[in-house]
Amino acid sequence: MKKREGALVLLTLLSCFVSLVGAASPEAVVGRWSGVLHDSGNTVSVGFEFKNENNELQASFFCDDWDLKGVPIGKASLTDNEVKTVLFTGTLTGGARMSGNLDFGPMGVPDLKLPLALEKTAETTPVPPEKTTFRQVNARWSFPTQAEVWSSPTVAQGVLYVGSDDGFLYALDARTGSQKWRFQAGKGIRSKPAVGSEAVCFLSDDGYLYALDRTSGKLKWKFDTHTALVPHTVLGDNDSRWDYLQSSPAIADGLVFVGSGNSNFYAVDMASGQEKWHYTAGDSVRSSPRVVGNTVFFASWDNFVYALNAATGEEKWKFDTKGIVQASPIVAGDVLVIGSRYPYVFALDATTGQEKWRFNYFGSWVESSAVVDSSTVYVGSSDFLHLFAIDLKNGQRKWGFKTSGYSWSSPAIANGTVYIGAARSTQRHSNAGGDLYAVDAKTGREVWRFQTGRLPDHFLQGVVSSPVVADGLVYFGALDGRVYAVPAS
Template sequence: MSRTFIIVFVVCLLVTSVDVGTAQQQSPMFQTNSRHTGVYKTTPAYRFSGVKFVFKTGGPIRSSAALAQGVLFFGSGDGCLYAVEASTGKERWRFKTGGAVHSSPAVMDGVVYFTSRDGGLYALDRAKGRLVWKHQMGGDLPYANGFDYYLSSPTMAGAILYVGGGDGNLYAIDTRTRKIVWEYTAGSRIRGTPAVDENAVFVGTMDGYLLAIDKKKGSLLWKFATLGSTLKIEDFGYDRTALVSSPSLANGIVTVGCRDGFLYAVDAATGKQKWSNNHEISWVLSTPAIDDGKVFVGSSDAQFFQAVDQASGQEIWRYRGGGPIWSSAAVAGPLLYFGVNDGHIVAVDKETGVERWRFKTGDRIFSSPLVDNGMVFCGSDDGNFYAIEGTREPDPPAPSVRRAVFWETRPGFSGRWFSGGTDEWIRDYFKREGYEVIDAKGLEVLMEQEASAGSGSVVVFADNRAPQSVVKEESEKALLRKYLNAGGKIVWLGPDPIAWKRDSLGKFEGINYDRSVRILGIRYPGKSLEGIGWYNSTVTGEGKKWGLSGWGVGLGCVDPSQVSTVLARDEHGMAGAWVKNFGGKEGTGLVQLFIPRDKIIDLYHVKRVAEYGLGR
């Protein structure tokens, strides 16, 4: 077995000399620590706020970042390891290897350690990116399946580095002497990253075994056989054997996923199984995160993310992700962050599994997020490394008033504004936020009750349609107008639905903006959609106070003199987003916003506007 070390004093590319800043915390290795719990002791990104920077590489980014002294370190399929400032996205340096860098770096005592597809374990000077030493592992052992995306990443425990190789060996290397302390021959590729406790090193193999190796001696303590160790690829046409997931350690239990479709919990001392959770053949590739007695892990073809009780293995909640989930979760405060293979980075509530926000990248995500001081950092297969900025304060308590989202569908509907599932997305988002979903009859009942009681409520129109029952009287006597007069609040996200005249079955009959004048006292420009136009709109100071930011385009912008509050103003000075108050307190009335009709976006700012002034 090769044990060659190369010591080099000067190497590679694009080195810049810049003072190192200080981040809020350090995340020096995969899943933050040697036990892979994935818990970040930092300020969460409560809601999506914007993109701080996007750093472009020349290949897919399946490596997960490490953070040390304000600098992010991550690899790319282009064969480079990058050092990038976390605050600015400015490149410090890059180092070119002979293969794709799909491992996650570990940073310790001024040195960055990582592996490459070329079989090398590299040690670089953290500040300059120069090669300090390199250990060349042996060639990859045979593996029949093509899904071999990840590489084992170094785990640091004191001065000792532990890492697996495609050559089937687990290595323990003293980083002070640069000598191998021991190596254990597993006989199968090792792609997972070792987890380490006081006594043992735990790692999975591609032939379906979870190993516990004596931390000091390198001898086998126990060997746990998964169901996958008994299965053969020729019987299924795909791999149901490999342990690609890295083990996680907490409370004396090792938790790991397998391609046999199970999540396993094993006693760390004895190697005896405590429980398994069945994903029904779906690969479990993500590394489990563990916090507060719960295990958080994703599933591949089953396309869900789950929380499992660590003691019993019983599922607590399940989130449907919209694609396979190979990414591992980062836990920060009350939220979990992970990537989905449909390209989204998602944040969900760790207690309930309710989605809080999402951000779309350009391709699938195999990388795992890192969270620091209200920022989420993650790579994508589009070759970009994303720095996403979040709000640093938790949401205010939900208002006590009634909150509803209007949506329905039935045969006979025509002339819908939203397409591509956007209306369902709006409906589901507000439902997750605690809004009741109401149909046309429910809308009529709510407006009748509130027109009489005036207790306060808000209705967001996910279905951009005004049912005939609430606008039957084409005047100020219309039920919808009575509701607004009594202090109700309506949020429209598309063009004025009153102008879109429909019959009792919801069939579209034509556009008549005179109806809007008679019922609302608002005249939209033009007599048809073609006469309205799309114009760039900029959020006003009032719009920011209500909760808007980063506004884009307004449709059917109106004369500001017709409204009470201009939330966004277009390039002609017209009101591109606005509020018309009908005599209620501030925060009530008709709110006109515009969102893309055929694209899913984060709706947090819409929710902020919808709830502005309620319950005050």
């Protein structure tokens, strides 16, 4: 399966074109055109530039929010008053206006077209960006592992638990960063550990769900999910499914719930490590479960969000998002919020699975798992390069904060501040900017940023790990192989 990663797919459009057919007046089209897309609570500014090269119209696409600064999309046609490109088809309605539809099919969303009105903009001399002073913060401590840290930490009673691609689960003193113990699994650990009263549980790329003694790190049991071969292909390869995370377990009522790559979702007895029940979805389950009362919620790569009876595994409802779901659900009252690779954040009735609203990401995947504070949903993005604040009641955008890379990380919120990581592609993004951001929850303004180290010859740099806030510190892992603790204030 070819990977579909919005902005990078646009680069392949160099080979896509629509032939020039009877250009009536190409000079009427030549120039820069700009417009704003509006849909489902959100907006984004986009633009096209047309040039007449050797009597052929050539088109480029712009979107500053996605850091696309004029991506060539091939030839355009002009027949009578109709302008057609691989992305946009519209009609000239005046000397400086055209209206039509933007087609998201070439971005991997074949059934999404949105109306777009464009206006011709005058050519202006580029204005140098205004110099802005950013507050950089320093780490209280950092701990080196032997490989990238995709896992998100869990802090319980002064101990931080986190996995690494080196195959170890680490228990660290949360105050000092000193190691208490470590346990080696068969392969890398990208799941977030779940901590119970006596044990800590995690899933490894070797296909096993592990339960360790919290104090000593000794193995209590391990459960085979029958998915030892996890396709963590190199991100950026054309054959990559961008399957880069494991489901993280959740503990409730004496059971451990976790998804797997063999399409099964498991409930395992916490004391014995024996299977209680399993439910088979239509594809891999990388989403992490959320247990509320007698219901466990999760999602799958088969496009569905599921609600099951936590005691029996019986299906209560399922909802089709029309796209792969890597993100995990969050439940606030009677509302479940989750993002999809079909480019929306969905709000569902947690009892019935009926849709309440959706928020459009305009072609960008939603890999980030949302958090909810009071009446606001906070969630990151992929190609959109933004952290969004969305009204929980109506799905309208409150603010958007632009990050320096993919904010696949799930945000954390504490004391009026939202914290989120950003991972930068070495092929696309600048090395400058933050890897972890602190953002004012009300205004969306940056409070501070933190930059991690860099490893040579890696496709991604920065932070995919989701931060956790405890005792005045923000904890997270990074792709430089370290675990960090940064003062929250």
